[in-house]
Amino acid sequence: MDVMQIAVVGAGVVGLSTALCISNVVPRSSVTVISDKFTPHTTSDVAAGMLIPHTYADISVHKQKQWFRETFDHLFAIANSSEAGDAGVHLVSGWQIFRNLPTEEIPFWADVVLGFRKMTESELKKFPQHVFGQAFTTLKCESPSYLPWLEKKVKANGGLMRTRRIEDLWELHSSYDIVINCSGLGSRELTGDSKMLPVRGQVLKVQAPWVKHFIRDGNGLTYIYPGSSNVTLGGTRQKGDWNLSPDPEISRDILSRCCALESSLHGAYNIKEAVGLRPSRPGVRLQKELLVQDDRRLPVVHHYGHGSGGFSVHWGTALEATKLVSELAHTLRTSDPKTKL
Numbered sequence: 079m080d081v082m083q084i085a086v087v088g089a090g091v092v093g094l095s096t097a098l099c100i101s102n103v104v105p106r107s108s109v110t111v112i113s114d115k116f117t118p119h120t121t122s123d124v125a126a127g128m129l130i131p132h133t134y135a136d137i138s139v140h141k142q143k144q145w146f147r148e149t150f151d152h153l154f155a156i157a158n159s160s161e162a163g164d165a166g167v168h169l170v171s172g173w174q175i176f177r178n179l180p181t182e183e184i185p186f187w188a189d190v191v192l193g194f195r196k197m198t199e200s201e202l203k204k205f206p207q208h209v210f211g212q213a214f215t216t217l218k219c220e221s222p223s224y225l226p227w228l229e230k231k232v233k234a235n236g237g238l239m240r241t242r243r244i245e246d247l248w249e250l251h252s253s254y255d256i257v258i259n260c261s262g263l264g265s266r267e268l269t270g271d272s273k274m275l276p277v278r279g280q281v282l283k284v285q286a287p288w289v290k291h292f293i294r295d296g297n298g299l300t301y302i303y304p305g306s307s308n309v310t311l312g313g314t315r316q317k318g319d320w321n322l323s324p325d326p327e328i329s330r331d332i333l334s335r336c337c338a339l340e341s342s343l344h345g346a347y348n349i350k351e352a353v354g355l356r357p358s359r360p361g362v363r364l365q366k367e368l369l370v371q372d373d374r375r376l377p378v379v380h381h382y383g384h385g386s387g388g389f390s391v392h393w394g395t396a397l398e399a400t401k402l403v404s405e406l407a408h409t410l411r412t413s414d415p416k417t418k419l
């Protein structure tokens with residue numbers, strides 16, 4: 079086998095970053111991203127792209143912290159490079175505030191973000207309904223820039239993009255040696271994974287260029303995330319809801335909740351609604367699987383289920399998925415061609 083043909087299914091932040099990581103790391107490989115939707119039509123395009131970890135119930139804190147740190151360090155280097163503007167990755171400072179004292183005053187990721195500290199009494203005066211707060215600087219990926227930038231990087235490494243819906247991973251058997259499944263919510267049908275469920279998120283993208291700090295209510299439901307071209311106001315977390323149409327009543331509620339935290343948002347203009355379905359699961363699925371049908375074998379790496387935190391951990395999980403791909407590639411190259419794997 080001269081050049082290993084690798085298919086990555088899915089072109090959200092997970093698929094594109096995995097394709098980039100593989101094309102950087104796995105020698106003598108050709109990567110093709112196959113997806114029914116590309117940016118700006120994926121769930122990843124709706125996200126605010128803030129690096130604030132979501133907690134996965136089924137994954138150890140140690141592992142979650144490792145993924146977050148790897149992602150933060152990688153993006154921090156991009157934010158400090160001349161590519162920052164093109165990639166849409168930049169630093170942003172602000173506050174996470176609580177109406178009651180949180181069980182954990184110092185979260186596991188406190189020493190990964192920059193300058194984490196408890197808010198002072200004078201800072202808390204801005205939020206009279208809240209009793210406690212955390213101030214820190216983190217990173218934000220602007221999806222409208224970051225996803226096209228990832229695509230550009232994959233293509234620069236020789237990667238290909240193909241628009242196609244996959245009904246069954248076996249469709250890829252005749253053309254590819256290894257398949258990476260980064261299909262997000264699509265994995266529910268593609269792999270029959272009933273643990274995969276949508277968690278609907280509705281947000282507003284508004285113009286309010288005077289808002290410079292992020293504000294996140296500790297329950298994660300209400301947030302104000304300023305970006306380079308707009309401010310994202312959120313949000314909702316509706317489990318099992320597949321509806322992609324914005325609900326005007328919810329939009330009014332989001333605006334009113336955000337105005338209660340940042341009164342100047344009463345002057346926000348050019349308000350646009352967006353909805354995304356978070357590909358949720360108790361834990362990210364990062365796993366090798368050998369599909370077998372008669373005498374045919376198809377090595378697959380599953381890499382999906384990032385829920386509310388795909389941007390926060392994507393590079394760390396892409397590194398881990400790439401390690402699994404490298405192991406499979408090594409086995410394919412060294413095993414007896416008759417028994418392959």
Ligand SMILES: Cc1cc2nc3c(=O)[nH]c(=O)nc-3n(C[C@H](O)[C@H](O)[C@H](O)COP(=O)(O)OP(=O)(O)OC[C@H]3O[C@@H](n4cnc5c(N)ncnc54)[C@H](O)[C@@H]3O)c2cc1C
Pocket residue numbers: 087088089090091092093112113114115116120121122123124125126127128129130242243244245260261262263264265268278279280281313353354355356357382383384385386387388389390391
């Ligand atoms: C409102 C909202 C706000 C968010 N804010 C943040 C945030 O601030 N920070 C953060 O870390 N996370 C955030 N998230 C979560 C984040 O968006 C997700 O975790 C992340 O986008 C998941 O990426 P993904 O690539 O797995 O999925 P997706 O972006 O959904 O990509 C899946 C890809 O697979 C393709 N696909 C699916 N099925 C098939 C098939 N059968 N054949 C071919 N292609 C297929 C799709 O077309 C798509 O290209 C937010 C999410 C929402 C909805």
